[in-house]
Amino acid sequence: MNLALSREKDPALKPRLAAKKELFSLSGIHFINDLMTTGLVPALLPLYKQAFDLNYFQAGVILFVSMMTSSVSQPLFGIISDKHPKSWFLPVGICLSGIGLTVSGYAPAYWMLLVLVGLSGIGSGIFHPEAMRAAYMAAGTARGTAQAIIQVGGNFGQSVGPLLLPLFLIATGLHGLGWFALTTVAGLFLALSVLPWYKRSLEQNKTRQKMIKGRNHVTGLSILTVVVILRSWTQIGVAGFLPFLYLHQGISLKHGDLLTFLFLGAGALGTFIGGRFSDLISRKWLLFISMAVTIPFAYMLPHVHGVLSVVVLFIFGFFVLSSFAVTVVYGQMMFPKNIGLVSGLMVGFGIGAGGIGATMIGWLSDVYGVYTIFNFFAVLPFIAALLTLLLPSEQSLLSSSEEE
Template sequence: MSSSSVTNSNIASVPSVPQTVYPILFSIAFAHLINDLLQAVIPAAYPILKENFNLTFTQIGLITLAYQLAASLLQPLVGLYTDKKPKPYSQIFGMVFTSLGIVCLSYASGFSMIIVSVVLVGIGSSIFHPEASRISFLASGGRRGLAQSIFQLGGNAGTALGPLLVALIVVPNAQHYIIWFLAAAIIGLVVLSRIALWYQNHLNLRSTKKAVIDLPNISQNKIILSVAILMVLIFSKFFYMASMSSYFTFYLMEKFNLSVQDSQFYLVLFLASCAIGTLIGGPLGDKFGRKYVIWFSVLGAAPFTLLLPYVDLFWTAVLSVLIGTIISSAFPAILVYAQELLPKKLGMVSGLFYGFAFGMGGLGSALLGNLADHTSITYVYYLCAYLPLIGIVALFLPNLKKK
């Protein structure tokens, strides 16, 4: 490859430094924590919104669908655009959209205003994720699974903190106390500004160097098939995760007569286990191969999801931790595997997979909410228990070799 053929896309597709840049990795992970904490306010506030506005489960599902569609449809387009023209400061604009959504949600006076609020948060998320995922890749120093796990750990930690803070700040008071989460957004803007400076300097440096890209040594048809298999796995994982993130509190309240606040703490326990699973999934993929981690992560949760609807409260908590840990270890491995399939399209791949994941979560929430209205929340968990069995298709993923 001649130096004249090096484009911004190529520049952004290679590790930027021979060693892992931990300050940047932890900074982008912290920004991910802030971003996902603000997103997590939405489902955590569902019990309050349901009571305040007399919402049905179908309406709750539609709120999630609106948010997830806004977060999913734009992400591949954002990623495709930034593959060609990297935008170091774009994440700052994403955080501004999210902040506006939080302000609107805190003072929402009806169902339509709630929809507008969550769409704004979704747009912010769609702008944030493609470039943030690229930054973690560039700072990885070749340890891509580890870098993606650190990045995802931040997101999962934020997702776990959101319901906890809502339970402590909003539930004892009122809906408009959601405005306090704006303080987290301001901190996020400061962190993202510093990361943007590093990213801009990196782009300036890389523009003067020759790019070398590791390509997978498999046919184009196998690449397409592999991407399709990964999409099926994303469907399985995030459809099940939608049942937990949107309806686990209602399930606990219905089956075990817990209060809203107590059920939120069980949700935090599940989400914290997801953070642990995310942290270990990437490094295990680096060491043993991403295919095997993906296969175990999705299919390995099946015995526990099948048991969950039949146990008491104590074992519900135990099984939810096991499910969260196992099933969440898949996503870092899936995303890095996809990036290695298409190393020249990092932004598009990241946007596509984050977008599809959010889309499946939103669709799952809407369909499951409608099902819950017509049956019961408990029935939803009987049905969703079989979703991880779809993970068997991971056996057909090829082992990647580079050329």
């Protein structure tokens, strides 16, 4: 029987990782990938906006292209990897992510910028499903913890992106992105270091995957995907437009990006703690609590100032992403035979759909103003919390996904 299922059917078993070293390497690659995509691209919007003389809608289109190329491609590459897992997706994905970002600093025109941002998004789409499959194999009996470790790498990469603007890129301008060629090389080195283990794990996993029986829970995964999309609209919308809100309040871009780092850094911490707890208590109720607690802090954010605004921002970021690893493992329980597809939906399509929200938010900001739009962010986690109540129980999923 699958070790992860053994743990879930007998909670007395101590959660234990199967390949800790490789898992932390995967987390490092995830950090680099997300730093160069969902971390830096939203943070760079003010610089892109200034360099190409864009309005808010055009700035939102940059996020739309980045997120949509990643979100559309991730489920597609996930389906491919479910049928024929490809270990070389890891190094190829991180290279494309890095090349797209690095060269975007030298784009001669707005349309070329969109092409390069799209290339980076496709690289992220190639990388994620295969990385999530590798994390699944490294998890052993601690699936929530394993997802927490790899996802916190990605979320920390997202949080560091805005921090690099005041520390580095405001001084260098967009041409400073050229230095990220070195970051790409580091990611490639880490990817190549885990390939021997991953190839062996793929061979060992073939027989086990054939033994999995039970039906996929289509309705449950569909609802869960909508919840992830709503969470994504909230998180990406805040991260992308928070600097504009603070500029509206008279706070400099430098300090605004530091506060964005705080928001995303709190999310990385929430991801890790939420993932660890998901090995011990119900994932469904963890997801509900994370969305429900987010609501009041999302509402307070544009209405508070000073130290209180920092506290609210931290708690908001912590809870909105505390379910990040939870939703991946929950989705894998619903579709046990399609780990790549689920990863593409949870980490790719659901999150990448935030690009649609960013475009809409950009347009609404042009019409109504950034301050007004931030009042909208409390509605999204409220709807998500209600939908969470419709999800199937974990016990019903376990009864239909036992192995022979």
